[in-house]
Amino acid sequence: MANIAAQRIRREFKEVIKSEEVAKCAIKVELLNDSYTELKGEITGPPDTAYEGGTFVLEIKVPETYPFNPPKVRFITKIWHPNISSVTGAICLDILKDQWAAAMTLRTVLLSLQALLSAAEPDDPQDAVVAKQFKENIEMFQMTARHWTNVYAGGPHVNKECDDKIKRLVDMGVEEHQARVALSSYNWDIERATEQLFS
Amino acid sequence: MADYFQEMGWQPLSEGQAPNHLLHFARLFRDYNIFDESLTQSLAPPASKSVVENLPSITINGQGVKCPVCLKEHSEGETVKKMPCNHTFHAECILPWLAKTNSCPLCRFELATDDEDYEAFRKEKIRAKAREADIEILHNSMFS
Numbered sequence: 001m002a003n004i005a006a007q008r009i010r011r012e013f014k015e016v017i018k019s020e021e022v023a024k025c026a027i028k029v030e031l032l033n034d035s036y037t038e039l040k041g042e043i044t045g046p047p048d049t050a051y052e053g054g055t056f057v058l059e060i061k062v063p064e065t066y067p068f069n070p071p072k073v074r075f076i077t078k079i080w081h082p083n084i085s086s087v088t089g090a091i092c093l094d095i096l097k098d099q100w101a102a103a104m105t106l107r108t109v110l111l112s113l114q115a116l117l118s119a120a121e122p123d124d125p126q127d128a129v130v131a132k133q134f135k136e137n138i139e140m141f142q143m144t145a146r147h148w149t150n151v152y153a154g155g156p157h158v159n160k161e162c163d164d165k166i167k168r169l170v171d172m173g174v175e176e177h178q179a180r181v182a183l184s185s186y187n188w189d190i191e192r193a194t195e196q197l198f199s
Numbered sequence: 200m201a202d203y204f205q206e207m208g209w210q211p212l213s214e215g216q217a218p219n220h221l222l223h224f225a226r227l228f229r230d231y232n233i234f235d236e237s238l239t240q241s242l243a244p245p246a247s248k249s250v251v252e253n254l255p256s257i258t259i260n261g262q263g264v265k266c267p268v269c270l271k272e273h274s275e276g277e278t279v280k281k282m283p284c285n286h287t288f289h290a291e292c293i294l295p296w297l298a299k300t301n302s303c304p305l306c307r308f309e310l311a312t313d314d315e316d317y318e319a320f321r322k323e324k325i326r327a328k329a330r331e332a333d334i335e336i337l338h339n340s341m342f343s
Contacts, residue, residue, distance in 0.1 A: 008269055011269075098241055098242045102268045102292075103304040104304075
């Protein structure tokens with residue numbers, strides 16, 4: 001890896017570790033290899049959102065041309081959000097694309113992602129199904145996002161109704177995550193979800 | 200009262216000059232907000248070569264200022280490049296960036312570019328803002 005990228009990540013690492021957000025346990029970064037090319041990030045769900053209480057793990061890949069090009073970031077923890085793919089974890093955020101600036105750091109990227117969790121942009125979606133639900137039925141969206149946070153990110157809000165519906169589909173032989181995706185996509189209408197799964 | 204051409208920031212056609220249909224289309228699209236999105240979605244072009252060459256170099260005196268690109272602290276007596284927005288960078292840190300795009304990595308202050316289309320677009324944007332402000336002033340002078 002080019003020297004400038006590795007050196008910079010090393011410096012940033014110290015910056016993140018010393019930052020007050022780490023002290024408050026809001027963000028975290030970990031090295032995955034010695035060459036500073038792959039890192040693991042972690043952000044907590046912002047308070048007063050459906051993601052509250054959850055911990056979201058991110059994959060961070062640092063290109064050789066960093067910081068002139070943005071790091072490649074995606075969610076490893078499954079999440080229900082208009083700007084994040086519920087399938088791949090790919091993120092639609094301008095600063096990770098054309099609005100990147102060389103003075104941005106891992107810390108500002110993680111904080112921006114946290115801000116994205118509290119302020120979705122449904123008009124610039126990554127996941128069209130989620131964005132549609134967000135625009136047409138915000139309460140349904142909130143409930144679904146909270147349920148996903150509970151199941152995949154360790155959030156505190158158990159939703160018995162969702163769990164029961166998933167269990168009914170699992171009893172019919174559907175894989176659990178697939179059942180959750182189908183129900184989430186059809187506003188938890190079990191008949192329509194079943195129809196889609198078995199068609 | 201400014202005349203039509205002055206107000207729009209346009210030039211009347213000179214003798215024998217053909218109208219620029221592309222530009223008219225661009226304005227039409229702009230007026231209907233069709234292109235805003237597609238243009239702001241792509242990275243702005245590199246800074247103009249002559250502007251980059253003429254960026255002043257200054258000598259650091261004092262300590263505690265970091266180069267925002269490599270995050271190394273500038274040392275006393277070091278020579279660095281200074282942007283018009285007063286942010287300072289190592290030459291080897293800012294030059295590759297300005298070869299990619301025209302803005303300050305820290306505050307997004309935009310340098311001029313060599314890209315005529317982009318410059319025209321930027322001028323149009325500034326003019327549109329000025330026009331909005333003019334209308335606002337006119338409105339306030341009539342109704343307050």
